[in-house]
Amino acid sequence: MNKIKKYALSELYDMSSGISSTKEQSGHGAPFVSFKTVFNNYFLPEELPDLMDTNEKEQETYSIKMGDVFITRTSETIDELAMSCVAVKNYPGATYSGFIKRLRPKTARIVYPKYMAFYFRSELFRKAVTNNAFMTLRASFNKDIFTFLDIYLPDYHEQVKIGDMLYSIECKIQKNKKINDYLEEMANTIYDYWFVQFDFPDENGRPYKSSGGEMTFCKELNQNIPQNWGYTSVGNITVCFDSDRIPLSNHQRQEMKGTIPYYGATGIMDYVNCAIFSGDFVLLAEDGSVMDDNGNPILQRISGDVWINNHTHVLQPVNGYSCRLLYLLLKDIPVSMIKTGSIQMKINQANLNSYNILNIPDGIRSRFINQIEPIDTKIIQIQKENDNLKQIRNWLLPMLMNGQATIED
Known part of the structure; x- marks a missing residue:
């Protein structure tokens, strides 16, 4: 069994608040870490999906470096407070939201970023947060909670082994998500072509509307639709x-x-x-x-x-x-x-x-379903594979982190 050592969270990390931005700044400029990105991911994405117009001073103050941990600071429920996300690379010029706290490691080779991503999402840490949090109108993660929290870690070498293995599972989950995003986009495109543009194949196999198919206005839908629909x-x-x-x-x-x-x-x-x-x-x-x-x-x-x-x-x-x-x-x-x-x-x-x-008329609907169902079946299959991977990860996580199970070199 691995030796687990207790640390005060404030002994290992410095905590900082995020940028206070305006609506006019958002949507353009430099990469930006939003509340939503942190809430939904164990690790920051390779490319950050949001932008914020920030200056050099703000980018320096609210910088994002490898090993940084980002924690949501407010929530409507205590159960969803302090959801975390970890950076496993530097993000030059990027900043992070004021609805997030940044934990930056104080010293090297005590906490391994990939391990900490799973530790901060583990039931052990989640319980520690909910036990120390307070609720008024919203749950809040503040300096007092940060100061009170302890964390329990194996040695750095063991963290690397555990973190790398769990990270490989997470990478597979994310790869599957990208495949499903592509399949969802394909299904949306086919639907759009058939039932938004109304260029479904007519009885001669030609695109209906583009080939001069008759359209009529439907007041109940407030749009033009094919004749007799x-x-x-x-x-x-x-x-x-x-x-x-x-x-x-x-x-x-x-x-x-x-x-x-x-x-x-x-x-x-x-x-x-x-x-x-x-x-x-x-x-x-x-x-x-x-x-x-x-x-x-x-x-x-x-x-x-x-x-x-x-x-x-x-x-x-x-x-x-x-x-x-x-x-x-x-x-x-x-x-x-x-x-x-x-x-x-x-x-x-x-x-x-x-x-x-x-x-949609029966015949056209039936043809569409025959075309779209193989895509739907593949999406469901990948979703179930990801569910299984998450269950394996969640089953391994507590045993690896409390020393009940180990990974051989």
Whole structure:
């Protein structure tokens, strides 16, 4: 068993706050680390997805160097406070958000960045944060919590072995995500070509609209659609299983640890030992964060045995529709048209079911589904592979970090 040594977090890292930026600065300039990037990643991406207009002094003060740890400083819930992300290279000219804290190592060869990325996301550290955090209107990670926290580390050589192995699993997960992003883009492009541009193949195999296919204005959809097409409502092509759902508390989830994905409104939150649904579904966020950056619904395409919490609509297509087609039809619905509430947004079932969408004729719909289903099948297959990799990682993580398991040289 490896010897584990206790350190005060403040003994190993200096903590700094991020930049206070204006709306006018965002979207152009130098690379920038946002709250969203930190929340969703163990490691900073190779290329940072956001930009911020900053000067040289700000870039020096709020710099990003290899080994830096970034921690979200606020959250609506304590459970999601202090989510972390680690830099494994330097990012020249980049800065980071004021909603993030930066932890910079004080000395070399005590903490190994790849190991620390998993340590800070481990259940051990997450419990330490939640036990020390306080909640008013929002949970907050501050200097007091930083000072109180202790961390428990094996020697540096052991950190390297563990960190490199777990990092290789994470790299595979990220590679799979890129493949799925490409497949999703391909499916979106085909859908756009068929049902936005209306250049689906006509009876002669030619693009319908570009070849002079007749169009007519549909006032219910407020757009031109092919002659003899119409509209229908979401409720006519879906079944919603909201009434069957049972929420689980954090304590219950801990008691029910297993291999069945437990979905929330934006992704897998945990794994439990039993399912309440089995099949193919589209999930749509019901309350809280219900829309993406473009104001459209937050959707997930899932398959298999699952448990789903009570913040998500569970939808299954009917009448000759597929889950992928349903997902594509719903993705561009403006949330403003189906939501209720002002402070706490909610998409209720009645509003969703009554929303009008394109009614695709049976023959064209069938041809589209035949073309798109191999892509959908591959996406689901890769999602399940990633779920398995994450479960392996999460199973290994505590045993490696508390010395119950070791990696041979």
